[in-house]
Amino acid sequence: MDSKKLRRILEERLKQSHRSFKFDRERDELRIENEQSGKGITVSLPGIVAKWHEKKEKAIDEVIYYAEEALSVMGADHSLAAQEKNVFPVIRSTSFPKEAAEEVPFFIDKHTAETNIYYALDLGKTYRLIDEQLMRKEGWTKEHIREIAQFNLRSLKTDVKTDEVAGNKFYFLNTNDGYDASRILNDKFLKEMFERAEGEMTVSVPHGDVLIVGDIRNETGYDVLAQMTMSFFTSGHVPITALSFLYEEGKLEPIFIMAKNRTVGREDE
Template identity: 65%
Template sequence: MSTLKLKRALEKALQQPNRSLFFDREKEEMRIENSETKKGVTVALGGILAKFEGNVEKAAEETVYYVNEALNAFDGAGIKEEKEKRIFPVIRSASFPAEAEEGVPLFWDEHTAETRIYYALDLGTTYRLIDEKLMAKENWTAEQIREIARFNLRSLPVEMKKDTVAGNVFYFLNTNDGYDATRILNEKFLKEMSEKVEGAMTVSVPHGDVLIIGDIRNETGYDVLAQMAMSFFAAGRVPITALSFIYEDGHLEPVFILAKNRPHKD
């Protein structure tokens, strides 16, 4: 009878929307776990009652404290791990604001003269740029964010569409996942593409939802590239830069396309 009283007291005190409770009548054990992660604890009601000499109230109070502490520890670790899986770098123009609307400094790094690297916490249908306030709240260091973001970026697909114009080959990445232009930070991907192209390799990030890699094999290709980059830049929801970059030996160099169709390094 005391075991059933303790069971009812625990069910009343421990029941929450994200928890599942199970009772094994034969073993006189109760299992309390997170409904999503399935992490939890099992408590032997008979043993607890014996410890408190049958005092249901004291046994319940002690058990509730122990279970809540254990589950909160599990949930906290899970939430932190889940958040870190959703940290990504995002490429923005060099003129993009350095502060959030509330005046809190955003966390960002230099990239090129035309672009900066910001960092975002992906929220599904949108994302929040990481600022110093969020970093302090989550106890994230700058180096942790950089490392986690680059690791997560490498997990994103890099399937590209191919088009040939006037003897030049152009590859387009446009998944609309919010990080298309950000693939410019995937060094392994750029290196693999550089081994694939036959002419000069260019990389363009006219707006946030597209990455263009050019295999420029003749002078006309530079004119095509300039027109293409400007067109995407003008149409982009989050414009970045109409300039393209020459990729060579792991480095990006901005180039201006001159009238004679030849690249000029900035």
């Protein structure tokens, strides 16, 4: 599989009478647009090719699914006021796009040196990131969106699965509701996990559909954590960061982990 072949497959499977395709050869990106609204999505091909070598056709099926869901809601009239219960914060990497395709800035809050907070209107099978244009149309302030999103986030389940490796405990939150990584913003949940920890507590959000809490009780735990987060990071549909965070006194501090059981540095937020 290469970008040229992948491009042909995506164009064939996403083809509809009202859609057009634009290929950016320099960036190796394919844009799919609705000709009636002028709105669309841009897909980076190299990342999908890499996933294809690991997941084969499943990697392409995932892209098709998310593309169809995203394109189906573009141009629709969305109301925040009518759907307050469906507004949630979402964690994304700092390299994630800062504006919509129409060059309208998203509403973004800084989180850590590795992550930013976006805000989304959940539409069922997909979501729309809240941008400044939608905020002006609805007359919503940033403070109001933050308040509503945090309230809704606290209503989400925080059930975790536990695994123990070399004397270290790891807790996995993976509900696949689209907001697993967002639980890193739930202060009550993090404080409860901190009280359970016997060693140093770490929090990882390698991609959007998982959150990992580590109770690191010995040096081997850091090696396990590094390998685990990198594996999740490379396999996730929406990668966030392969770095983990130390959690203490309500604060998250990104850490760098080297092999041979060494934590070699911490990055200030």
